[in-house]
Amino acid sequence: MKVPTSRFGVIEIGPADVLNFPEGVPAFEQLREFFLHPIPDNPAFIWLQAIADPDVAFLLVDPFLFFPGYEVEIPEGLQQELKIKEAADVLVLAVVTVPDGDVRRMTANLVAPVIINRAARLGRQYVMEGTKYTTRHPLFRDKG
Amino acid sequence: MLVLTRRVNETIIIDGKIKVTVVAIEDDKIRIGIDAPPEVGIVREELLNAVRDENKAAARTALVPGDLPKNFLSRPGKDRGDRTDM
Numbered sequence: 001m002k003v004p005t006s007r008f009g010v011i012e013i014g015p016a017d018v019l020n021f022p023e024g025v026p027a028f029e030q031l032r033e034f035f036l037h038p039i040p041d042n043p044a045f046i047w048l049q050a051i052a053d054p055d056v057a058f059l060l061v062d063p064f065l066f067f068p069g070y071e072v073e074i075p076e077g078l079q080q081e082l083k084i085k086e087a088a089d090v091l092v093l094a095v096v097t098v099p100d101g102d103v104r105r106m107t108a109n110l111v112a113p114v115i116i117n118r119a120a121r122l123g124r125q126y127v128m129e130g131t132k133y134t135t136r137h138p139l140f141r142d143k144g
Numbered sequence: 145m146l147v148l149t150r151r152v153n154e155t156i157i158i159d160g161k162i163k164v165t166v167v168a169i170e171d172d173k174i175r176i177g178i179d180a181p182p183e184v185g186i187v188r189e190e191l192l193n194a195v196r197d198e199n200k201a202a203a204r205t206a207l208v209p210g211d212l213p214k215n216f217l218s219r220p221g222k223d224r225g226d227r228t229d230m
Contacts (some may be wrong), residue, residue: 007206027196028203059205077182097202109202112195127187127195135198 006054007047008037018051019116022081025125026112028056034123036116046093048114060093061108066139072113078126082117089119097136107136 003011017035024031028050037047037057044065050056063070072092074084084090092115094108110133116123148156155165163179178186 025199026192027199056203057205058199058202075182077184081183095199095202096205097198098205099201101206109195109198111191112198125195125199127185127192129187129191135194 003035003049003051004054005037005049005057007057008049011035011037011049013051016121019048019121019123021123021125023124025058025114026127028053031056045096048093058114059096059098060114061096061139063092063094063108063110063113066108067110067137070110070133072115072126072128074115074126078115078124082115082122082124083120084117086119089117091116091118095125096139104140106139108139109135110137111135 001013003013005011013035019034019036021032021034023029031050031052033051034048035051037049039045039047044062046060048058048060074082074090078084082090092113094110094113096106096108098106111131112125112127112135114123114125150156150166152166152169155163157163161181162184163177165177165179167175167177169175180186
């Protein structure tokens, strides 16, 4: 199917590309279907585009590349919900915010990673309780 | 809203499966213990609100892929979980 997006134009995706977020994501609970839109030559980042709203896309980053000590424990209940059987099927990504479009100041939300089971095409943004993480960890130290 | 009075070590049972116990009270703080099945999500409201606010900001990201400098890839941040504002 063809999905109109405000950032990438019309994107052709197949049924296997649709990721279901049964709960939506916080603040966008009504959006239940997304797909991943890779960034050429930049595997550290990937877009998560809402299918029903062309304007809503989240820039995601591989948090383990930028925060080597980062840990996410997926509780049993969430493993069941996302039908996780193999660790290899699981993507753990962090939502990036770019303040005023200034890439150097971009931050990652480490307290609420996006967990995706590629095999079952199920996803959820999991708000972790009891961690030291926050919603805004700078990806880059300002050298200026 | 249902309002109930509890003392320390007294419990409320919700839906036959979620047990909420007042563990301790000191000054204006109470410590609450929650026993719930694994599928029940439990989160402090302010943390969920922080995530909601951050998602709203993140969804406005108008970055085009070409804006992501590739040289950042070889320069991982030194941040090791320093606290910033939620």
